[in-house]
Amino acid sequence: MWVKEFALDAGEVREEDAFDVAALHAWLAGRVEGLDGPPEVRQFRGGVSNLTYLLRYDGLNLVMRRPPRGHKAASAHDMRREFTVQRRLRPHFGAVPEMLAFCEDPAVLGGEFYVMEHLEGTVLRRELPAGMTLGEDEARALGHTVVDTLADLHAVDPEAAGFGELGRGPGYVRRQVEGWSRRYRGALTDDVPDGEAVMAWLAEHQPADTALRLIHNDWKLDNLILDVDGPLRVxxxxxxxxxxxxxxxxxxxxxxxxxxxxxxxxxxxxLRRQPTHLPGMPTREQVVERYLSRTGLPMGRWDFYEVFGLFRLAVITQQIWFRYRAGQTTNPAFAPFGDAVRILIARASDLAGIRPAG
Known part of the structure; x- marks a missing residue:
């Protein structure tokens, strides 16, 4: 059954992720009315890229996003882009928080950040929260909701929503294969596979673009806020x-x-980070079938997209492992990431029918 009595998914701010709360409040008070502060600050657990904080004011909760310290991939941690995408998308896709303020002045917190409304709901991670259970029908409904919401996002017209300049036109698949391969080589350490066999396979087997749609690019349950009080929805x-x-x-x-x-x-x-193991959850094959049915998109060889997804996740994980190995972050959650990279490269190699080198 669904239970809604969950604590806010935020804890003490990690020492390495602390910031000047008084400076933040001074800047924010001039842009959002009625703030009596400074706020109590909590840090949301989970997430391995940008940092997310809960700002607790009297009678009002807000959320702040900022990049981590240390090594940053060239295209990641773009606060202005993240802020602008959500602000433009909100009228076309309801499941987006209201954007409140964006800061580009490094004198405030040392880099760009933005503040948005806090949405009430539940974020699911590796295990269900204490007090929450899902029967088979509810787990199946959750899986369907995740894929249906993704299909709804992909139904948004990029031009109508003001994202015409966001993409680079045809050749998206090629650019992704080349870009993620370059990032992996750039973050390579001596304790993980070199990935060259997987990268060569992706380059050889890449299909043409199927369509060009607005995509989130990190679609998983811990990026979704769920209303579980009544009919399940994102x-x-x-x-x-x-x-x-x-x-x-x-x-x-x-x-x-x-x-x-x-x-x-x-x-x-x-490597499981979401409760997709529960009885009743759709299989990957069922998710793909439902998505294609809802979108009407054609499917060529699924093995390419599945291998690409595993390799892309390996690159994201390796970039974080690179930072951890270099001492740029001490978050203990990153300690097993080298092992995770090896598992992902091995699985991608197996699905592609190749042997990894290195």
């Missing part, structure tokens, strides 16, 4: 830092890299 989608106009099947493949089910092998199961 009330908010978070973490738009990588949103763009691109091939929606590339996004579907990337989302399936996180969709680990009860019958997956033990090593892959170690």
């Amino acid at each position: 009330v908010g989608v978070l973490d738009w830092e990588m949103a763009t106009v691109g091939d929606p099947l590339m996004e579907l493949g990337s989302a399936m890299a996180y969709w680990i089910t009860a019958d997956d092998d033990e090593l892959f199961a170690l």
Whole structure:
């Protein structure tokens, strides 16, 4: 059954992620009315890229997003892009928070950041929160909601929503294969596979673009805020830092890299970050079938999109492992990321029918 009595998913601010709260309040009070502060600040757990904080004012909760310190990939951590995407998308896709203020002045907190409304709801992570259970029918409904909301996003007309300049036109699949390959090589450490066999396979087997749609580019359950008080629905989608106009099947493949089910092998199961293992949850094949039915998009060879999704996740994980190895972050959650990269490269290699080198 659904239970809604959950604590806010935020805890103490990690020392390495602390900032000048008084400076933030002084800047924000001139842009949002009625703030009696400074606020109590909590840090949302989860998330491995941009940092997210809860700002607790008297009678009002807000959320602040900022980049981490240390090594940053060239295209990641773009606060202005993330802010602008959500502000433009909100009239066309309801599951987006209201954007309140954007700061580009590094004198305030040392870099760009933005503040938005706080949406009430539940964010699911690896295990269900205490006091929450899902029967098979409810787990199936949750899986369907996740894929249906993705299909709804991909139905937004990029031009009508003001995203005409966001994409770079045809050649999205090629650019993604080249870009993620370049990022992996740039973050390579001596304790993970070199990935060259997987990268060569992706380059050789890449299909033409299927379509160009607005995509979130990091679609997973811990980026979705769920209303579980009544009919299940997604009330908010978070973490738009990588949103763009691109091939929606590339996004579907990337989302399936996180969709680990009860019958997956033990090593892959170690990487599960969302409760997709529950009885009743749709399989990856069922998710793909439902998505294609709702969107009407054609599917060529699914193995390419699935291998790409695994490799892309390996790159994201390796970029964080690179920062951890270099001492640029001490978050203990990152300690097993080198092992995760090895598991993902091995699985991508197996699905592609190749042997990884290195």
